[in-house]
Amino acid sequence: MSNIIVDGFATYGIGVNSSAVNAALLAGVYSDINASQVSVGQGLPWNTSDTEWWLACTQTFSGGAYAVRRSMPTAISRAFFSMHVAVNALPTSNDQKGVIDFRNASNQIMGQLFIESTGALSFNFGNGSADSSGPVIGAETDYHLEMDIDTASKNFTLQVNGVTVITSTAAAWLHTGNLAQFALSLNSSAGGNSNVYVGSLIVRDTNGSYNNSFPIGDRRVATLLPDVDDAAQGWAVQPLHRFGPGVLALTGSLDGVLGAASAASDLGSGDFTIEGSFRFAALPLAGNKAVLFGKWGETANQRAYQLYLGGPSLENGWLVFRTSTDGTSGTVVEKIQWAWQPTVGQWYHIAVSRNAGNLQLFIDGVQVGLTVTDTDTYHATALERPVLGIQVNGITAVANTFLDGWNDEFRMTVGAARYTANFAPPTDKFPRNGDDPLWADVIWLSGWDSPSISNDTGGFALTGIGTANALTPSDGSYGWQVIDKSAPNDTTFIEASLIPATGLLTLTAVPANTETVTVGTKDGTAAAVYTFKTAIASAFDVLIGASISASVDNLVAAINGGVGAGVTYGTGTTANFDVTAAKQPSSQMQVTANTPGTGGNSIASTETLANGSWASATLTGGLNIPGYSQFGFSHLPRGAVIVDSVTLLSRQWKSDAGATTTTLSFVGGEGGVAAGATRAISGTPTAYFDTIEEDPDTTAGLTPNSILNGLVRVNRAT
Numbered sequence: 001m002s003n004i005i006v007d008g009f010a011t012y013g014i015g016v017n018s019s020a021v022n023a024a025l026l027a028g029v030y031s032d033i034n035a036s037q038v039s040v041g042q043g044l045p046w047n048t049s050d051t052e053w054w055l056a057c058t059q060t061f062s063g064g065a066y067a068v069r070r071s072m073p074t075a076i077s078r079a080f081f082s083m084h085v086a087v088n089a090l091p092t093s094n095d096q097k098g099v100i101d102f103r104n105a106s107n108q109i110m111g112q113l114f115i116e117s118t119g120a121l122s123f124n125f126g127n128g129s130a131d132s133s134g135p136v137i138g139a140e141t142d143y144h145l146e147m148d149i150d151t152a153s154k155n156f157t158l159q160v161n162g163v164t165v166i167t168s169t170a171a172a173w174l175h176t177g178n179l180a181q182f183a184l185s186l187n188s189s190a191g192g193n194s195n196v197y198v199g200s201l202i203v204r205d206t207n208g209s210y211n212n213s214f215p216i217g218d219r220r221v222a223t224l225l226p227d228v229d230d231a232a233q234g235w236a237v238q239p240l241h242r243f244g245p246g247v248l249a250l251t252g253s254l255d256g257v258l259g260a261a262s263a264a265s266d267l268g269s270g271d272f273t274i275e276g277s278f279r280f281a282a283l284p285l286a287g288n289k290a291v292l293f294g295k296w297g298e299t300a301n302q303r304a305y306q307l308y309l310g311g312p313s314l315e316n317g318w319l320v321f322r323t324s325t326d327g328t329s330g331t332v333v334e335k336i337q338w339a340w341q342p343t344v345g346q347w348y349h350i351a352v353s354r355n356a357g358n359l360q361l362f363i364d365g366v367q368v369g370l371t372v373t374d375t376d377t378y379h380a381t382a383l384e385r386p387v388l389g390i391q392v393n394g395i396t397a398v399a400n401t402f403l404d405g406w407n408d409e410f411r412m413t414v415g416a417a418r419y420t421a422n423f424a425p426p427t428d429k430f431p432r433n434g435d436d437p438l439w440a441d442v443i444w445l446s447g448w449d450s451p452s453i454s455n456d457t458g459g460f461a462l463t464g465i466g467t468a469n470a471l472t473p474s475d476g477s478y479g480w481q482v483i484d485k486s487a488p489n490d491t492t493f494i495e496a497s498l499i500p501a502t503g504l505l506t507l508t509a510v511p512a513n514t515e516t517v518t519v520g521t522k523d524g525t526a527a528a529v530y531t532f533k534t535a536i537a538s539a540f541d542v543l544i545g546a547s548i549s550a551s552v553d554n555l556v557a558a559i560n561g562g563v564g565a566g567v568t569y570g571t572g573t574t575a576n577f578d579v580t581a582a583k584q585p586s587s588q589m590q591v592t593a594n595t596p597g598t599g600g601n602s603i604a605s606t607e608t609l610a611n612g613s614w615a616s617a618t619l620t621g622g623l624n625i626p627g628y629s630q631f632g633f634s635h636l637p638r639g640a641v642i643v644d645s646v647t648l649l650s651r652q653w654k655s656d657a658g659a660t661t662t663t664l665s666f667v668g669g670e671g672g673v674a675a676g677a678t679r680a681i682s683g684t685p686t687a688y689f690d691t692i693e694e695d696p697d698t699t700a701g702l703t704p705n706s707i708l709n710g711l712v713r714v715n716r717a718t
Contacts, residue, residue, distance in 0.1 A: 066185060143160055154168075252402070291402070504588055
């Protein structure tokens with residue numbers, strides 16, 4: 001028999017009943033979840049020393065509802081279930097406690113397993129039931145249940161701790177069909193609060209040449225969490241953990257953190273720096289926006305300053321810093337705009353800084369957009385409050401303005417500009433007290449390392465909005481790098497980037513006649529030289545515009561072979577062979593290599609401009625898809641002596657267009673490889689399971705030594 005489903009539940013979070021856990025369960029192909037009824041945790045309430053990870057299903061409902069429902073990978077006629085089950089209490093005399101039901105593709109229940117008030121078990125198949133001869137289940141005790149359900153013959157067999165307690169042969173089931181799904185913890189009638197705990201769930205089909213008989217016995221699920229071997233291979237580790245133990249979760253639709261009303265957060269006309277590390281779980285859609293921070297109330301004309309990322313139909317999806325001098329919409333100025341689409345699940349340090357009237361925006365220590373002359377006095381308001389992660393009016397969160405993601409180390413420095421040129425982004429927590437020479441100017445600093453939402457400066461108080469909370473990820477250096485610790489958050493992942501090189505051209509004045517810009521080639525060989533002209537005459541001439549912006553527009557059109565041939569650029573100009581150009585909102589031009597990878601880093605970008613320059617002599621930032629990466633296992637859990645299969649569970653997706661395939665493989669202790677399936681990856685997170693039942697070195701059954709010395713290999717290809 002082959003494993004087709006293996007759930008140790010350690011892969012679903014840190015044991016809290018949260019949207020993150022439920023989202024992870026759904027990503028693991030659970031079809032439906034009654035969110036308020038499900039949580040995942042390690043140990044049992046009466047036995048916290050238990051190292052098993054359990055799915056806790058709280059039963060406060062009735063009428064055929066369930067906690068979770070899961071689809072089978074493929075509908076089958078015969079399945080073998082192995083699971084550990086425990087209950088905190090037996091049902092009352094007029095109640096039944098549900099454990100599992102079996103359903104066909106039409107969601108009709110073919111059979112249900114219940115615990116009676118006596119501790120007996122009952123298999124109900126609609127037209128009748130088959131019961132154990134007496135009590136077999138007690139409260140606060142872990143039991144191993146193994147079931148053989150055959151939908152073709154209508155046979156059902158149940159063993160509890162290796163003893164057969166129910167045998168139902170050729171019964172007349174009310175509903176028929178292949179087994180397509182199952183649900184856990186069904187309650188058939190009214191009753192009080194009670195829990196069913198499920199652990200080490202394994203579902204097998206009739207395929208395969210190993211473990212090919214029923215019963216298999218109690219195998220359990222050993223969750224082995226691997227160390228990444230070497231980030232230098234090109235696979236970047238992206239844990240949710242950032243700096244220190246905690247991060248701020250802002251994943252609810254009305255989540256944010258509100259500072260108290262205080263003149264301290266008025267920026268006036270002086271120097272300041274507002275910065276923090278941000279990670280998106282999802283980007284804003286349509287005309288929505290994700291507010292990173294601000295002091296911006298609209299209903300009472302209390303606008304002062306705000307940084308936000310627009311959705312596709314708001315500001316073209318740009319990152320925008322805007323201000324107002326009197327709080328009204330009439331004085332709003334969008335000081336800095338930058339076309340930016342952050343990668344979901346990646347941390348970015350973002351800072352806005354003003355020094356002596358010069359305003360700058362930095363992403364990961366690199367200035368984006370132009371330095372803006374800004375001597376405005378931002379509106380001072382005692383009514384509006386500084387806020388992180390959302391926009392508010394007064395103290396009321398505004399819908400469709402929240403940052404869906406996380407923050408760590410947020411800092412507001414009023415009276416000092418920390419950054420005036422490119423800098424190395426922080427790799428640790430911001431300094432506190434005497435370790436920071438500008439500490440007296442810091443009005444808000446939060447590291448989210450305590451359960452409460454607090455301002456580490458001791459200044460104005462903070463209030464959480466919605467479900468915003470400080471959480472402690474168990475991934476990163478706080479858990480996932482050592483296998484023997486608790487399982488990591490499901491948000492832990494690694495990424496392999498295939499990134500095209502880019503180049504940025506900045507004009508500070510209208511180009512002069514005959515000045516040139518060179519980038520890439522015309523045909524793969526001859527350099528593409530674009531010559532600014534007051535009057536175009538030849539191919540690759542570019543008309544000097546009436547402004548910097550118009551000149552950039554004409555150059556972009558020439559590079560792309562766009563609209564304007566013979567008018568804004570010379571007839572006969574062909575589209576650049578190597579790059580595509582796009583205008584930034586700051587009248588800068590960014591070119592992107594047409595072919596992604598490190599090859600784009602050699603594309604030349606030069607100019608003869610008196611008032612303009614490329615950021616570098618060649619394009620930069622191109623990255624190739626790395627080769628395979630291997631991850632080693634820790635030792636097996638104490639007491640494990642039987643290894644009958646290895647199931648490799650992954651949740652994979654890609655963030656851009658283009659074909660991508662991945663293959664997960666198990667590498668044996670002597671280097672033999674048992675490859676999983678090669679899969680075409682889509683843009684939707686999807687769970688994949690690869691089950692290995694043979695030692696690739698010996699083609700024999702797996703052994704503890706195979707696992708102890710084995711590796712998991714991840715391959716990615718275009």
